[in-house]
Amino acid sequence: xxxxxxxxxxxxxxxxxxxxxxxxxxxxxxxxxxxxxxxxxxxxxxxxxxxxxxxxxxxxxxxxxxxxxxxxxxxxxxxxxxxxxxxxxxxxxxxxxxxxxxxxxxxxxxxxxxxxxxxxxxxxxxxxxxxxxxxxxxxxxxxxxxxxxxxxxxxxxxxxxxxxxxxxxxxxxxxxxxxxxxxxxxxxxxxxxxxxxxxxxxxxxxxxxxxxxxxxxxxxxxxxxxxxxxxxxxxxxxxxxxxxxxxxxxxxxxxxxxxxxxxxxxxxxxxxxxxxxxxxxxxxxxxxxxxxxxxxxxxxxxxxxxxxxxxxxxxxxxxxxxxxxxxxxxxxxxxxxxxxxxxxxxxxxxxxxxxxxxxxxxxxxxxxxxxxxxxxxxxxxxxxxxxxxxxxxxxxxxxxxxxxxxxxxxxxxxxxxxxxxxxxxxxxxxxxxxxxxxxxxxx
Numbered sequence: 001x002x003x004x005x006x007x008x009x010x011x012x013x014x015x016x017x018x019x020x021x022x023x024x025x026x027x028x029x030x031x032x033x034x035x036x037x038x039x040x041x042x043x044x045x046x047x048x049x050x051x052x053x054x055x056x057x058x059x060x061x062x063x064x065x066x067x068x069x070x071x072x073x074x075x076x077x078x079x080x081x082x083x084x085x086x087x088x089x090x091x092x093x094x095x096x097x098x099x100x101x102x103x104x105x106x107x108x109x110x111x112x113x114x115x116x117x118x119x120x121x122x123x124x125x126x127x128x129x130x131x132x133x134x135x136x137x138x139x140x141x142x143x144x145x146x147x148x149x150x151x152x153x154x155x156x157x158x159x160x161x162x163x164x165x166x167x168x169x170x171x172x173x174x175x176x177x178x179x180x181x182x183x184x185x186x187x188x189x190x191x192x193x194x195x196x197x198x199x200x201x202x203x204x205x206x207x208x209x210x211x212x213x214x215x216x217x218x219x220x221x222x223x224x225x226x227x228x229x230x231x232x233x234x235x236x237x238x239x240x241x242x243x244x245x246x247x248x249x250x251x252x253x254x255x256x257x258x259x260x261x262x263x264x265x266x267x268x269x270x271x272x273x274x275x276x277x278x279x280x281x282x283x284x285x286x287x288x289x290x291x292x293x294x295x296x297x298x299x300x301x302x303x304x305x306x307x308x309x310x311x312x313x314x315x316x317x318x319x320x321x322x323x324x325x326x327x328x329x330x331x332x333x334x335x336x337x338x339x340x341x342x343x344x345x346x347x348x349x350x351x352x353x354x355x356x357x358x359x360x361x362x363x364x365x366x367x368x369x370x371x372x373x374x375x376x377x378x379x380x381x382x383x384x385x386x387x388x389x390x391x392x393x394x395x396x397x398x399x400x401x402x403x404x405x406x407x408x409x410x411x412x413x414x415x416x417x418x419x420x421x422x423x424x425x426x427x428x429x430x431x432x433x434x435x436x437x438x439x440x441x442x443x
Contacts, residue, residue, distance in 0.1 A: 015307025017314060020276040020361075023054040024261040030074065031301065032260045032281055035316035037078045039299060040283055045135055046079055049233035049257065050089025050188040053096070061094045061103075065110035068092065072112040084116045087143050088129050089188040089234065090150055098154050099147040101128035101161040124168070128161050132172050139182055139228075139291050142172045146187035146232070149212040151205060166215055173223040182228040182291035190232035190254045191216050192241040192381035195357070196275060197373045204373055204390065207234070210383050217382060220252040221245035228291040229284075229331075230254040236261065236277050237357035238298060242333075242340050243381050253336035255296070257282050258357070262303055278302055278359035280319065284331075293331040297321040300359040319359050325352075340378050350375065 014021070017028045024032075036046075052068050053059050068086075075084045088107070093099045105126045108114040114122065121131035129145035147153050148162045176183050189207050197204040206213060220227060220243050230243075232254055239256040258280040284296045298319040306314040322328060326342075326349075328335040343350050354366050354374060366374070376389035 015303070016310050017301070017303045017306040018262055018279075019303075019307075020262050020264050022262070024279065026070075028279060028301075028303065029071065029260060031306075031314050031316075032279060033074050033078045035299060035301070035314075036281055036283075039281075039316070041079075043079065043082060043283075045083040045085050045141070046075060047141075047184075047186050047231050048075065048084060048086040049186065049231065050087050051091045051233065051259070052089065053091045055091065055096075057095055059091075059094050059096065061106070064092060064094055065106060068107070068111040068113075072116055076115065083133065083135055085133060085141055085143060085186060086113060086116060087187050088145055088147055090147050090152060093147075097150075097152045099129075099145070099150075100155045101145075101148060101158070104129045128165060130165055130168065134181070136288075138180075138289070139184065140172070140176050142169065142176075142183050142185045144169070144185065144187035146189040146208075149208045149216070150189045151207060151209055162209065162212055166212065166219070169216075170219055173219065173226050177223060177226045181226070183223075183226050184228060184291070185230040187232050189234045190230075190241055190256050191243060192254070193377045193386055195235060195237065195239050195256075195374050195377040196370070200369055204376070204386070206383065206386075214246075214382060217243045217251070218246065224251050224333075227252060229286065229293045231284075232256050233259065237275055238280070239357060240336055240339075240378060241381050242337055242379060244385070246382075248382075248385060250333060250337045253333045255284075255331075258298070258359070262361070275358050276361050277357075278361045280359055281316075295321060295323045295331055298356075298359075302359075320356055325356070343378060344375055347371075 016025065017031065018025050036043075048071075052071055053064055072084065072086070088099065090097050090099065107129070108117070108122060108125065113125070117125060117131065118133060121133055125131040128148060130148075131143050133141045133143065135141055145165065148158055148165055173183060191208050191213050193207060194205050208216060220230075230252060233256065235256055236259040237256075238258045241254040241256065242250050243252040243254060245251050258277055260279045260281065262277055262279055264276040278300045280298055280300045282296050282298050285294045286292060287294060298321075299316045300319045301314055301316050303314075322331055323335075326339050328339060343353055350371060354371070372390065376386055380386040380389040
C-alpha cells in the first residue's frame, strides 16, 4: 500500500519492500526485525521510538491500536524475554499530531503495551503516556511522551500535562541520583531544531515548545552525573544534537536515529523537510558497570536492490560505526562535542555526515542554506543561539569549549558490553490519497 497524489499514475511499479512514495510495508518491517535478531539475538532491551502509522490524515483509533499491537507482537516474538521499551510518536494517534493525555489505557490494553511494560509502569503510563523502567540495578530507562512537548501537536490545553511531565522527569532524575543509578532517556521527538528546512524565508521549526526546550535542557544540565544517554527518532535521518546550559556550555548530547520507513513527501513545497532514506536500524553498545555509551553501528537495507531481487533474502549491511567512521574514542557527550566542532570546521566531513544521514539515498541537493541548517541543528539547541546561528554569517559556533572528557575510573576492567537496539517504524495499514500542505506536513 502506498500514498499517492491525485492524478498520479498507479502504484503498480512499487516493489515488495516499498518505495520513497510509501511508508514501510509489512514485508519491510518483518525484514528489519529479522535483521535485528540476526545482528544481535540477545540485546538487553529494544528501544522502540514510535510512529507506527502511515503519514495520512484519516486514520482510525482502531487502526492505530491494531498496527501497534501487530508490531509489538513481532518484536516480542523476535526477542523473547527481552524488554521491548515503547514510546509514542506523533502518528500514533487519531488524527495524527493530535496527542492528548487521555485514552492512554487503550494503548495498554488495545495496543498491547500491557504485555510489554512491567505492571509497576502502568499507572504512570495511563496518566499521560510516560513511564520509567529499571532494567538493572544501575540503569533506569526514563521514557517520555515527547509529543506533549512537540510544536506540531495541535491538541488543545496541553500546558498542564507538558509541565507535569517536566516535574515527573525531575523527580525521576533526582530519585536515580539518590539511588546511585544512571539514566537513559528515550522518546520520539528530540529537543532542539529540525535538521532540514523549506527555505530561508520560511525558516527552521523548533521541535519542543520554546519554554519546554529551555527547561528540558536546564534539567539535563542539573543532572549530568546521572544521564548516560538520550535516544530519539522522528526526523527519519541519522543525526545528533548537542544540548547546552543557559550559558552555552555543552551538558549533554541526544542521539537521533533514522527510520525504517523510506517515505518522503511528493509535495514540492515540503520536499526539503522530508528526506528519502534507505531503511535503517541501530545497535548501541555501552559499559555494563558505568553505563557509559561506547559506540553504535547503523545497519541499512538498499531497498531498491531488495525490490530488484524479490526472491532473495534482503541483505542488511553495515553503514557505519560511529567511533571508526569519525575517529572517536566513544559516544560520550565529550566525543559528540568534538565531532560537532569538526563538522563545523570541515566541509568534507560535513558532506559525509549529510550523506550518512540517509544512507546516501536522498538525492536532493544540499545547498549552502541546507548545510547551515544541518550545522545549526547540531550545534545550537536553544532558541537564542539558534537564531544567531541561522543568518548568513559563517560564524556558527554557539557552544562553549568542550567539557572535560569523561573518565572511567575502572581503567583496567573488562568492558563487559551491554547492547541495545533502537528503531523507528512506520507501518502502512491502508491506501490513502493525500496531498500535504505546509501546515500538515509534520513528520
